[in-house]
Amino acid sequence: MKAFTYERAKDPVAAARAVAGRPGAKFIAGGTNLLDLMKIEVEVPTHLVDVQDLPFDKIEQTPEGGLRIGALVTNTDLATDERVRRDYAVLSRSIVAGASGQLRNKASTAGNLLQRTRCPYFYDTNMACNKRKPGSGCAAIGGFSRQLGVIGVSKSCIATFPGDMAVALRLLDAVVETIDAKGKTRAIPIAEFHMLWGDHPEREFALAPGELITAVTLPQPLGGKHYYEKVRDRASYAFALVSVAAVIQPDRTGRVAFGGVAPKPWRVEAAEALLPQGAVAVTAKAFAGATPTKDNAFKLPLATRALASVIAQAKA
Amino acid sequence: MKFDTPAQTNPIDKMAVVGRPVDRIDGPLKTTGTATYAYEHREAINPAYGWVIGSAIAKGTLRWLNLNEVKAAPGVIAVVTAQDAGPLGKAGRNTAKLLGGPEVDHYHQAIGVVVAETLEQARAAAALARVEYVRAGGQFDLVQALATASVVDDSGKPSAPEIVGTFDTAFAAAPVKLDAEYTTPDHSHAMMEPFASIAVWNNDELTVWTSNQMIDWGRGDLAKTLNMPKEKIRFLSPYIGGGFGGKLWLRVDAVLAALGAKAAGRAVKVTLPRPFMTNNSTHRPATRQRIRIGASLDGTITAIGHESGSGDLPGGGPETATAQTRLLYAGANRLTALRLAVLDLPEGNAMRAPGEAPGMMALEIAMDEMAEKLGMDPVAFRIKNDTQVDPAKPERRFSQRQLVRCLTEGAERFGWSRRNPKPGQARDGRWLTGMGVAAAFRNHLNGTSAARVHLDASGMVTVETDMTDIGTGSYTIIAQTAAETMGVPVEAVSVKLGSSDFPVSVGSGGQWGAASSTAGVYAACVKLREAIAQKLGFDPASALFEGGFVRSGNRSARLGEAAAQGRLTGEDKIEYGELGKTWQLSTFGAHFVEVGVDAYTGVTRIRRMLAVCAAGRIINPKSARSQVIGAMTMGVGSALMEELVVDKRFGFFVNHDLASYEVPVHADIPHQEVIFLDEADDKANPMKAKGVGELGLCGVGAAVANAIYNATGVRIRDYPLTPDKYLDKLPPLV
Numbered sequence A: 001m002k003a004f005t006y007e008r009a010k011d012p013v014a015a016a017r018a019v020a021g022r023p024g025a026k027f028i029a030g031g032t033n034l035l036d037l038m039k040i041e042v043e044v045p046t047h048l049v050d051v052q053d054l055p056f057d058k059i060e061q062t063p064e065g066g067l068r069i070g071a072l073v074t075n076t077d078l079a080t081d082e083r084v085r086r087d088y089a090v091l092s093r094s095i096v097a098g099a100s101g102q103l104r105n106k107a108s109t110a111g112n113l114l115q116r117t118r119c120p121y122f123y124d125t126n127m128a129c130n131k132r133k134p135g136s137g138c139a140a141i142g143g144f145s146r147q148l149g150v151i152g153v154s155k156s157c158i159a160t161f162p163g164d165m166a167v168a169l170r171l172l173d174a175v176v177e178t179i180d181a182k183g184k185t186r187a188i189p190i191a192e193f194h195m196l197w198g199d200h201p202e203r204e205f206a207l208a209p210g211e212l213i214t215a216v217t218l219p220q221p222l223g224g225k226h227y228y229e230k231v232r233d234r235a236s237y238a239f240a241l242v243s244v245a246a247v248i249q250p251d252r253t254g255r256v257a258f259g260g261v262a263p264k265p266w267r268v269e270a271a272e273a274l275l276p277q278g279a280v281a282v283t284a285k286a287f288a289g290a291t292p293t294k295d296n297a298f299k300l301p302l303a304t305r306a307l308a309s310v311i312a313q314a315k316a
Numbered sequence B: 001m002k003f004d005t006p007a008q009t010n011p012i013d014k015m016a017v018v019g020r021p022v023d024r025i026d027g028p029l030k031t032t033g034t035a036t037y038a039y040e041h042r043e044a045i046n047p048a049y050g051w052v053i054g055s056a057i058a059k060g061t062l063r064w065l066n067l068n069e070v071k072a073a074p075g076v077i078a079v080v081t082a083q084d085a086g087p088l089g090k091a092g093r094n095t096a097k098l099l100g101g102p103e104v105d106h107y108h109q110a111i112g113v114v115v116a117e118t119l120e121q122a123r124a125a126a127a128l129a130r131v132e133y134v135r136a137g138g139q140f141d142l143v144q145a146l147a148t149a150s151v152v153d154d155s156g157k158p159s160a161p162e163i164v165g166t167f168d169t170a171f172a173a174a175p176v177k178l179d180a181e182y183t184t185p186d187h188s189h190a191m192m193e194p195f196a197s198i199a200v201w202n203n204d205e206l207t208v209w210t211s212n213q214m215i216d217w218g219r220g221d222l223a224k225t226l227n228m229p230k231e232k233i234r235f236l237s238p239y240i241g242g243g244f245g246g247k248l249w250l251r252v253d254a255v256l257a258a259l260g261a262k263a264a265g266r267a268v269k270v271t272l273p274r275p276f277m278t279n280n281s282t283h284r285p286a287t288r289q290r291i292r293i294g295a296s297l298d299g300t301i302t303a304i305g306h307e308s309g310s311g312d313l314p315g316g317g318p319e320t321a322t323a324q325t326r327l328l329y330a331g332a333n334r335l336t337a338l339r340l341a342v343l344d345l346p347e348g349n350a351m352r353a354p355g356e357a358p359g360m361m362a363l364e365i366a367m368d369e370m371a372e373k374l375g376m377d378p379v380a381f382r383i384k385n386d387t388q389v390d391p392a393k394p395e396r397r398f399s400q401r402q403l404v405r406c407l408t409e410g411a412e413r414f415g416w417s418r419r420n421p422k423p424g425q426a427r428d429g430r431w432l433t434g435m436g437v438a439a440a441f442r443n444h445l446n447g448t449s450a451a452r453v454h455l456d457a458s459g460m461v462t463v464e465t466d467m468t469d470i471g472t473g474s475y476t477i478i479a480q481t482a483a484e485t486m487g488v489p490v491e492a493v494s495v496k497l498g499s500s501d502f503p504v505s506v507g508s509g510g511q512w513g514a515a516s517s518t519a520g521v522y523a524a525c526v527k528l529r530e531a532i533a534q535k536l537g538f539d540p541a542s543a544l545f546e547g548g549f550v551r552s553g554n555r556s557a558r559l560g561e562a563a564a565q566g567r568l569t570g571e572d573k574i575e576y577g578e579l580g581k582t583w584q585l586s587t588f589g590a591h592f593v594e595v596g597v598d599a600y601t602g603v604t605r606i607r608r609m610l611a612v613c614a615a616g617r618i619i620n621p622k623s624a625r626s627q628v629i630g631a632m633t634m635g636v637g638s639a640l641m642e643e644l645v646v647d648k649r650f651g652f653f654v655n656h657d658l659a660s661y662e663v664p665v666h667a668d669i670p671h672q673e674v675i676f677l678d679e680a681d682d683k684a685n686p687m688k689a690k691g692v693g694e695l696g697l698c699g700v701g702a703a704v705a706n707a708i709y710n711a712t713g714v715r716i717r718d719y720p721l722t723p724d725k726y727l728d729k730l731p732p733l734v
């Protein structure tokens, strides 16, 4: 870990200014991802701006009939909120499928969206990694890639966005709200928030330097039956090999998004339109053009089978 | 005390304290966080902190480019590399050097330590180090390396296959036969407490607080490494947060703490961060095993062959995965062989039940496959081939062998009769369900073990031995043994362990610790009883030690009276004669597992597990049960998820942290039951006890694999059994 300085921000614009005005500065919320990465010098911020005192810890009704979730609402509070459990069960389920109780108590909504990849070579600073060190190469290509991406990846990086909550947020068409150092606010549709990085795997999130997340809003509830099916090697406390977030309506239409397969939560609207035809039709379209490795080719049939399981549950 | 004839009736047989489920006497210290682990000792005043630098390549040479810059970094007191350390010795128990450079033998081999005022400063300074490497080609591919590997014995010396009868012709002639290959991957000990040591020098005397299973080995090997007399080292390890064999050896933390402390001129603490542990230390080597079994139509095994190949650094040893196959089942014609390849991966070495753990993972799938070929129930097939003698030397009997009872009682208790022998038939909603069985087998090992026992005027008994407690319950069973022998309650016994100031015990490993360390304490207590009787003028042979009193005829005295003029001490060791050669000492069991396999995703979840163990006298059923359920959990890990993945290009284990090397969590282990058969093995030792801590692991993986087969009809012979290996063979989607 590199020595760093630390301050606690008193208001949002000051926080944004503190980061924007200083190269090497970073926000810190729960710290559950950032601190781990700092200890092994994958992240080397020189200054931390702690946002935990900012007034972003509430979940409120929006005039449009949705919910506005403060950026600092903990994963535990969000997953257990009565309105979320009732109207957005897929979100609640995706959160409790992730990490552990202790981590969820600490992890924030914004931090969760911004968690970094779990590619093992990204974690080992002896290895080449374009994401960690642009231009250094990618040790994962040709190496151990069982966990890594099958679609939307590039010749520079085949990692995934590893999180669960974001997959449900993508399904729900959430919007990420931000504020910058000048006090300017912005609403970023979740579909555009996680980026397909192409030749710039270091560019993962559609945020400008110092842009602070203030909230995530959910549109009106969708109704239907909600599922978050997470396939992993052990029963808990593991990242997804493949996950499926789905809302299925009584007429068998619905929405579906996949996690653990791509640099971003993977939702193809044209594919989910085929839900009434079954899982094979949906995944054939959703994963058209996939470029899996030998290690992770199984994720394609696994995604189909996981979706089939969800469809079967919805029928029952 | 020499143990060379079967044990007679002795004070332990009373079983007033021994054999009872006594709570851990060190439990309150552990649950309140007041048991001091290696990194926490406060006796070392004003310690500095060492941060270990590891090699970034697997094989080659290195050159330091900016050591002066590292030395000048804030807070840095000293930097020690192979250049500054002077010539170091290497103990025979270490395969690779503990401080590498300029030659590098494996990835993350320690190449230096930075000592600074704070941990953060040491870590930051270490990160400044620039090292130029010249890579040399290495062999990292076990399959390739085995192609030219030759046969070795258990210790790694050139040898020939071990053959009984005429294996080849008998196998060829068998009407029913199996010839299959099984693989197990490299495993990591993944114990909770990382390697850690604090070292402090006082002139030429060195004190090391550390986390080590074998005090006397560690002390001697540290002396050898530092080229100093063993007597000048105090080696202390009172509490250990798990080891699983990873802490049998002297490791980097102790050596670099000692070198760092010497260079810094003050106490130095060194611990290894988790991501550094896997490639820096030892692991259980991967195996490729070929098993051939031939049987007659009635299920009698006529030929059994087991060959296993593994790899290690030059000078290392094989994973002895064929060990159990010499002894577990009958069969007139037999072949076992080990092959050892040279690999440039980190050092392979013992992990819980070395040999039998991966060997049983293969053998017990093969037995399941054979039973199916014969159309026999797998329990019945195993019973049919039970043997009460060493199959290679029929004149040698097992001292005690209740495998058949373990299998039959287990089958009864588990509801084995409800298993559908036809695979892929049972279903519970989306889950395909199945049951599997495997035998459990692990040899029992005895070893010399000494102890010293004091009695004071208050009647308090104090035991001192360098035995370690690696979470197993040594403190408690030693207290029980002393309490039983001296006729006092457990509360009147104080136990001091894990210090080189105390007599040398057998240590913790190979499931030998419990039986021999308590036998050593028993021997010392017998000496103390003699001293007490003599002091009180009682006849030692007839004196009874009960309820804190000594009685002889109609005379009686409070125990403490004997020590009224000063404490009395008994010291002795247990030593073993030829009984372990005349008799085969082994432990037995049966594992039963029920699984559900998700028909959609292929994910396997354990539903329930049962182990029935026959392992001599159980000194404490509570701590023994803890050992067995922990071992069963480890067995589930090896079956379903544990694998150190080798990057064959760069020569290292890629998943070297606990996020990527998965071990079971609570949600994976819903229900476990353990039954101990009532046994006392008079050929084993005066305690009539044997080991159980490793028995509980042997066979579990195969029982899980067999249950998956029963559930799905898919036979997987490559561990771990993750869904990607059989997804395409699951029932098609409707």
Ligand SMILES: Cc1cc2nc3c(=O)[nH]c(=O)nc-3n(C[C@H](O)[C@H](O)[C@H](O)COP(=O)(O)OP(=O)(O)OC[C@H]3O[C@@H](n4cnc5c(N)ncnc54)[C@H](O)[C@@H]3O)c2cc1C
Residues within 6 Å of the ligand: A026, A027, A028, A029, A030, A031, A032, A033, A034, A035, A036, A051, A071, A075, A097, A098, A099, A100, A103, A106, A107, A108, A109, A110, A111, A112, A113, A114, A115, A162, A163, A164, A165, A211, A212, A213, A214, A237, A238, A239, A240, B659
């Ligand atoms: C062992 C382990 C297991 C895990 N398992 C899972 C899992 O199964 N599924 C899963 O989804 N996740 C999992 N996680 C990840 C976990 O969800 C994240 O660590 C957590 O959500 C991050 O939230 P945080 O508040 O602690 O973020 P921090 O670590 O504080 O920050 C993360 C990033 O977000 C930035 N940031 C924080 N707040 C803001 C803001 N308001 N505006 C702009 N930038 C901001 C920080 O600068 C930093 O770059 C696991 C984590 C661990 C350690």
Ligand code: SF4
Residues within 6 Å of the ligand: A117, A119, A120, A121, A122, A128, A129, A130, A131, A132, A137, A138, A139, A140, A141, A148, A156, A157, A158, A159, A201
């Ligand atoms: S896949 Fe991406 S994160 Fe992983 S090593 Fe390659 S560039 Fe780095």
